[in-house]
Amino acid sequence: MCGITGIYYRDKDRPAEEGVVRAMCDAIVHRGPDDQGQFVDANVGIGMRRLSIIDLAGGHQPMFNDDQSIAIVFNGEIFNCVELRKELESHGHRFRSHSDTEVLVRGYEQWGDDLPKRLNGMFAFSILDRRRHRVLIARDHIGIKPLYLYEDGGQIAWASEIKALLKVPGITAELDRAAMFDFLQFGYVPAPRTMFAGISKLEPATCLVIENGQTKSWKYWELDYTTEQHSLGDWCEQLRELLEDAVRLQLMSDVPLGAFLSGGLDSSSIVAMMHELGVGNISTYAIGFGGEDAFHNELSKAAIVAKKFETDHHEIVVEPNVTELMYPLIEHLDEPITDTSFLVTYLVSKMARESVTVILSGVGGDEIFGGYRRYLGPRLQNMYQMVPGAVRRGMVMPLLNRVPVDRGSAVKSMLRYARGFASQAELPPPDRYQGYVSVYNNGQRHGILSPELAEMETHHRSRQVADYYAAAGSHDPLNQMMYADLKTSLVDSLLAFTDKMSMAVSLEARVPLLDYRLVEMAARIPSSMKLRGMRGMKHIFKESMRGRLPDNIITQKKQGFGTPISRWFRSSLQPLLQDVLSRERIQSRGYFDADAVTALMDDHMQQRADHSEHILALLTFEIWHQVYLD
Incomplete structure (x- = not known):
């Protein structure tokens, strides 16, 4: 795990400055306090900050091949590196270290631009091919590790965090107003935009080549929602086997490793699999709230799981005064956000970092197995349409609008969702879904903006989320919604702040549920096995873990990880x-x-x-x- 940086000048006669690359690296020292390295070659410079996880002595970067014609900087982990190493050795490659970084170097020698297709991991890397004078940049299948880009007529720059790009001469921090409108709607900025004008996100499963001053990009992977018909028992067996293998691969570490444990289904399943794989005295970490905030407290559920698997369990109870955290955490995030989970992710990461360097997280289970209430929308819509339109508009909505809605209790939370659903019920499906995930709806954005910006906003309509809904390659409404989530809020909000908040304290967060093989398998499971009735969210996942987790953990209502x-x-x-x-x-x-x-x-x-x-x-x-x- 580390942070990477790079710069490419379009003018071949303009030498890259090592000082600029070093300044970029210094801006992200929190991502890698153990080591650093820079390399410049003509008009290209690359750099890194390293958090040592695998092969502590032999993983220095930039790493080169034998004749130094290839150089790499790499952020992340390659979980199938042992398998790839054996394959590469069979092709005659000889290794000098046990680092997964060297697997990428040898892999590029063997497979060239097809290398990312062979990887199972979380990664963002850039490879400088000095013979061909080109750079290959790639990001992992799901977008677990971040990468940001800046491009103008004179230069191309890239980095793991935006703050590093702002150290490059000629790159200034300016507001992208279109991104601001997107942020008000969704609570984050969907890719490829960022809140900074001229700075973009490299999208997941994307390769970018820089050659002869030009860029070319392509997707190396896409999700297929073609369903397969198997019995519930067969699907559960396949799911358990693949989850166990994903966890097994992600236990790879030369430093202490633990797991977040909220007491929910996802994190509890990760801990259960660690236990089945023979990991003893698992270090687990939970966060909760006391007093009036007990509705948000899941410490008791986490304790049940910790007791069952005899973990070395750690708890933190959050005091309500988090004022002093807001400024430094927003700086770490690079962009504003409306998911309060970033606060608890930081606090539990800080606690975990006192005893481990790597943490396993349950992020991703809701998006691939159907865990959000909004996924019930199409079924609720069919029922709601049976109510006469005059009654819906004249009685139901006015009544819901009068009810004070809060997140302070289960009843108030339910009413909040009911009001949000009813307000979107008359819209076409893609727009209805986009309404479900909006913070400020169209009218609210227009009302909160100044008159000048409100006029500009009337000509801006963010379609990324609705477009993904339509591009899922499936006519199933659940698959369409889950695909849109996977491509937008998961990567640009949840994974983004999980990475930034854990790396703020130099902690590597891994997400076994987003092993791309597991994501592919989940896409093939029929929707009827993910949602059962009106309360059976994540049905297939719950059934696969029945007997391995306490029943009250499996049957509990979803609570979330907010504040x-x-x-x-x-x-x-x-x-x-x-x-x-x-x-x-x-x-x-x-x-x-x-x-x-x-x-x-x-x-x-x-x-x-x-x-x-x-x-x-x-x-x-x-x-x-x-x-x-x-």
């Missing part, structure tokens, strides 16, 4: 809100309508509505603006 931010905004975080989102600052910025922001916050403080997501979007945007643009 009681709604109440915090009315208590410990209120002073921060009043300062960061003061009327004077809102007016001076000119992005938002000050009256609308004031009304939004007043409604929330008086508990007339739960606007926590809306407020968090404004708060993290303003903090991001102060950190990066002011």
